[in-house]
Amino acid sequence: MNGFTVPQIFLNLIIAAKWTIILSLIAFVVGGIVGFLLMLMRIYPNKWIRGLSLIYIEFFQGTPLLLQLFLAFFGVSVVFGINFSPLVAATIALTAFTSSFLADIWRGSVEAIPKGQWEAASAMGFGYFQQLRLIILPQALKLSIAPTVGFLVQVIKGTSLASVIGFSEISRVAAEINNVTLNSLLVFSIAGLIYFIICYPLSTWSQRLEKQLIYKA
Secondary structure (H helix, E strand, C coil): CCCCCHHHHHHHHHHHHHHHHHHHHHHHHHHHHHHHHHHHHHCCCCHHHHHHHHHHHHHHHHCCHHHHHHHHHHHHHHHHCCCCCHHHHHHHHHHHHHHHHHHHHHHHHHHCCCHHHHHHHHHCCCCHHHHHHHHHHHHHHHHHHHHHHHHHHHHHHHHHHHHHHCCCCHHHHHHHHHHHHCCHHHHHHHHHHHHHHHHHHHHHHHHHHHHHHHHHC
C-alpha cells in the first residue's frame, strides 16, 4: 500500500492522537479558567464589567475558529513580529474560542437557578460572592455538566482545524498518509474511528456523572 500497511496507518494516527488530546486538554483547562472569570464578569452587577466580557464573548463566538487560528499564527507575527509555533498558536486560538463558549454555558447554568435562591441567601446575610460559592454555583454545577462535556467533544473535533497552520494532529497526519497511499477511504475512516474512540466515552461519562450528582442531591 505504497509504503504503509493498515497497522502502520493506525499506529501513526494513534501517535498523532496524543497531540490532539494534549491540545484539547490545554485549551479546555486554560479556557475553563478564563471562561469561569468571564462568567463571573457576565453576571456581575456592574454594567461596564458585563459589557467588557460580552465584547470578548461575542467576538470569539461570532468569528470562525479557522480565522482565529490564522490570526494567532500569521497575524501576531505580522503585527508584533512574534513567531509562534503551531502548538502555541493553536493553543491561544482554541483557548480563546473555548473560554467564550464555556462562559456562556456556565452563565446560562447560573441564571437557570431561581432568583429565590439568591434572595434566600441574601436574607441569611451572605454577601454576593458567598451566595455564589455556597448556594448558586453548587446547583449550577449539576446543570452545566452535560453541556460542558458536550462542548469538550466539540473542542476535540475542532483541533482538526489546527492542521491548516501546520500542527500535526490526527487530521494533518491522515492527510499526509493519504498523500502517500492515495487510499482516502481507508485512511480517513481510521481517523474518524479514532475520533469516535476519544469522544464517545466522554459523552457516556458525562451522562453517568450527571445522574450521580442528581442522585446525591
